[in-house]
Amino acid sequence: MGAVLGLCSAAQLACCCGSAACSLCCSACPSCANSTSTRLMYAVMLLLVMIAACVTLAPGLHDEMKKVPFCKNSTHYIPGDLKVDCDQAVGYLAVYRICFAACLFFVLMALITIGVKSSKDPRAGIQNGFWGIKYLLVIGGIIGAFFIPEGQFASTWMVFGMIGGFGFIVIQLILIIDFAHSWAERWVSNYEESQSRTWYAALLLAMLTCYALAITGVVLLYVYYTKSSGCDLSKFFISFNLILVVLASGISILPSVQEHQPRSGLLQSAVVSLYVMYLTWSALSNADKACNGITGGSNESSFDKQSIIGLVIWVCSVLYSSIRTASSSSKITMSDHILAKDGNGEGADGGEAGRGEEAKVFDNEGDGVAYSWTFFHVVFALATLYIMMTLTNWYNPSSQLSKENVASMWIKITSSWLCVGLYVWTLVAPAVFPDREFN
Template sequence: MGAVLALCTAGQLACCCGSAACSLCCSACPSCKSSTSTRIMYGVILILGTIVACITLSPGLQETLANVPFCSNSTRILPKEITIDCSAAVGYLAVYRICFAMCCFFALMAVIMVGVKSGKDPRAGIQNGFWGIKILIIIAAAVGAFFIPEGSFAPTWMWFGMIGGFLFILVQLVLLVDFAHSWAEDWVARYEETESRAWYCGLFTATILCYALAVTGFTLLFVFFTHADGCGLNKFFLSFNLILCFAVSVVSILPAVQERQPRSGLLQASVVSLYVTYLTWSALSNQPDRSCNPRLGEILAPGQNNKTSGTNFDAESIVGLLIWMGAVLYSSIRTASNHSKLAMSEHVLVKDNGASDSGHEPIVGDDGEDTESGGHRVWNNEEDGVAYNWSFFHSIFVLATLYVMMTLTNWFSPNSSLETLNSNIASVWVKMISSWLCIALYSWTLVAPIALPDRDFD
């Protein structure tokens, strides 16, 4: 599957370089749906923008810019009158500006695609093509963003990032619960069909592994993020979340729940508990009280002077980026059946549509009919209706961009001089409330069939 998606995306990328390159690449690619390849392409654009933002945080980039002739802090090879301040191209402000440009692009696409019902809409070409032009627009917007005066830009945009990042965490929660249920139901169904002990052992092993990681995580958090004489808030968060994880695990195996949902069990609860453990660690990592928030370097090498900077990558940021990338890719390729997990409507963030992948598949040409000679192997499956809500999809990517912006800057807030970042107590509460909402959301999926017996939750 990964190879097929990569080849489909390669076909779309080739279209950025011209029709000849597109035809050559697409003729060698397997057939895939235009809705899938388009979503993957937008995901690639978002990930590429994230990589560029990560590069601006590289510790050695500032020293490298000192060797660039047109930089004002260089060796002054060029006259001072024609040099620029390259220091603005690095650091957390550069991340803010790059993410601002990507947010503007996805917000513009969301507005343009409002009300699109099928692939026959004139705006379909904008959604599914012109990739080279779109990339140039993002680059131009990013360059323009660097000319925004500092002033109150950073503190104001930080609050936009805080709110948007919180909303995307909620999206992650929905995707996580959907993933947990889909995973468990699929493996339970395979075990019931084949009665193979391999599937049973897989379910048991995965459940034990998730719970072991969660318990280990909470234990380490109690050891390193609390001490006997203080850190009362940390102790409360850890104790409360641990109790919630235990309670939701018990609820998942209650006879009433099992009667309504026979395939519900501890695997879903263990996945949710593990994610709550991560959110708890992420929240405590933003605790302003340094006595209750040891850095990873201090844990691994106690007693040494570990200098930290708000823009340094730490373990929490790396894990957050990996989870974010998984959520973006999952939301880009996930196929749901007939109801929305996110929008509560027929148009899902991603929904299957069109003909089956097997048998003869239409090849996208100028008229949408089959072609033989060098035809595009990305076929249009949205002529009768869109496979996902295009405007909603771009809105989710706006939130994803804000989330990655806050993750790269460790959810810190700029200080008064706008030169460094400080720990932010607001981000602690944002992530902690997110963990409680995660438990509440999963609990609702368990008790909803009991509370609303007349409604079909299949």
Template sequence: MGLVCSTAQLACLCGSTACSFCCSQCPSCRNSTSTRIMYALLLLLGTIAACITLSPGLQDVLKKVPFCKTSSNSYVPSDVTLDCESAVGYLAVYRICFILSLYFFLMSVMMIRVKSSQDPRAPIQNGFWAIKYLLIIGGIIGAFFIPEKSFGSTWMYFGMLGGFLFIIIQLILIVDFAHSWADAWVGNYEETESKGWYAALLGASFFNYAVSITGVVLLYVYYTHESTCALNKFFISFNLILCVITSIISILPVVQEHHPRSGLLQSSVVTLYVVYLTWSGISNSPDEYCNPGFLGIFSGNNIQLETKNRVTFDKESIIGLIIWFSCVLYSSLRTASKSSKITMSENVLVQDNGAVDGRNHDAEGGNEAKVWDNEEEKVAYNWSFFHLMFALATLYVMMTLTNWYKPNSSLDTLNANTASMWVKIISSWMCLALYVWSLIAPAVFPNRDFA
């Protein structure tokens, strides 16, 4: 429903007639939902534009962009051999995401302390879509005139910091999703006592653990060697041990007493995500002997050396983007669950309060249904924090699309970065710590209401 109503809002870009027609055709929809989906679509369109710049067929065309011409192939220190022929796609992604993240940061500042839709700033949040799109398009065009010099190397540090912060938000959303999934299925089983729901719980848990174990085995096979790759062996083994300990904690009696719906389903989801983060981390390792690359796994050879001088968009990036956009949609559509109080996601998700569950007075009495304001008394989510999250999400996309590439590095490390490796590995540890906290928090603070 929210997507349909957002399409109606998008039609408002074409004029009032198109807007009125589409709104008359769609069902009743909360303004808080349709607005967030519109921003998600805006972020998706920007991501698609950034992906297009990485297309091999456009590399020759992109070499003619202003920042590439004015750089004269010397926009980085003279002792570095990197030039526009090898990194123009990545630098174009930097400029597109620079404008998108700047837009969301400005919106975040503008929406600080907005309490309801009666605030004068509310129309800026929920409307003026044509102006917003034109400003962003104009900003992206202007960004291509920014001289390179130190822009890429400086913006990369902002991207790495923002990407790391978004990974933390992503962890919170994934843990909240795991709890919500288990709460829903366990609740259905308790209500119906159906063996089908019980089998679904066991089957989903078994499948997630099976995929996780398979992933760990593959990491040992392809990313380690008998006498070398000690760091990779440590990361894989240590994270495996932590996942086992976490799974045991989830079924301890003391945890079950305070969190009766805790179980192996949540643990299996978190374990699967930690295995992905481990793979993502060691695949950014600059040690070429211990990092065969995704294609090298299937060819049996280390082909990273053959592709090191080319801008690439590998499978790890694709999986990362799928997880990223799933989290963005989840935060845009999901009403805050009880577990959000523990996982701190109540600022991201819509609050389940009276303001959200109000009635569409315009649709009463047979009037036409439309997108309606459900935030007249209180905002359904923190507008400023929402835009901050999207700004960080844009920076995460930028770093993912560019393989966490460092502009002032040499060509042989175009698709590898030690800093990004540690960002992913530390994130995996934080994911497990956050999940364990969500389990033990009710037991540690029994006097606090987590319900």
């Protein structure tokens, strides 16, 4: 499946070069829905922005910039008056400028696509095409952002980043919990319909695996992030989160909860428990270095193994949350719109954009959009702000990816508590409000 989607994205990238390249590439790849390939293309754009921001924080880059002849503080001489302050091209201010341009792009796309009901709208071409122009626009915006005077830019933009980043955290937690419920309900439904022991074994194995990983995580956190004397705050975070996930697991199997949600069970709780332990580990990574048994309190590079593992998991989580927003927008905005045509050609207008044999990227939004385009871009704008704040350690900005930072620690640990709170609410809400319908 990943290979198919990757080929679809490559096909749309080729369309940037012209119709000839598009026809040649599309003839060699499997067909996929236009709504799917479009979301993947925007995800690729967000990933490239994320990579560019990480590069500006690479250790040693500041010293390497001194070797560039046209930099003001360069150790190499070049005749002429053209000198550039290369210090602004690295560090957390560079991340602020890169994400500023990307965020404005997604906000612009959100404004352009307001009120679009189907791909027959003239603005649909802007959403699903012109990729070359879009990438050039983002690149030009990033270059232009480096000419913004420093002044109050960083402090002002940080406030916007904190608000938007927190908004994305809430959306991300909702999607993680929704993923846990959807996964469990789908497998339980398959078991109830088939009465197959295979599905029962799969449910049991998935639950036990998630719980085993979560328990292993708790043990490792105690071993590497606490000491026999001291590190009381780290001990409290680990113990308190362990108590929270145990309580949440107990609530999920209460008779009153099972009465209103028969398919609610321990699989959802196991997934949530595992994610909460990940958030706890991520928070303790930014705690007091004296309590970090992995780095041993040393002043290591910001790209150590611990940071790379956390960064990879974080990137996957951000991209999943950003793309998943399209199909879960109805659950977040409480609207009646549901993604029902994302994977097939049903509902296409049957014309040139339909399911013709030669159309490899077919239009499945002729009768109605498969997701809210405006909300999709709003979430991508929030994701950009979340990336910016996470890379720069929130309200205590730094040019290193990994270091002792109280701000990041409290943001992440608060997110873990909020995750458990939201999950418990999804369990008890149907029992508290029996007259309301919860999907």
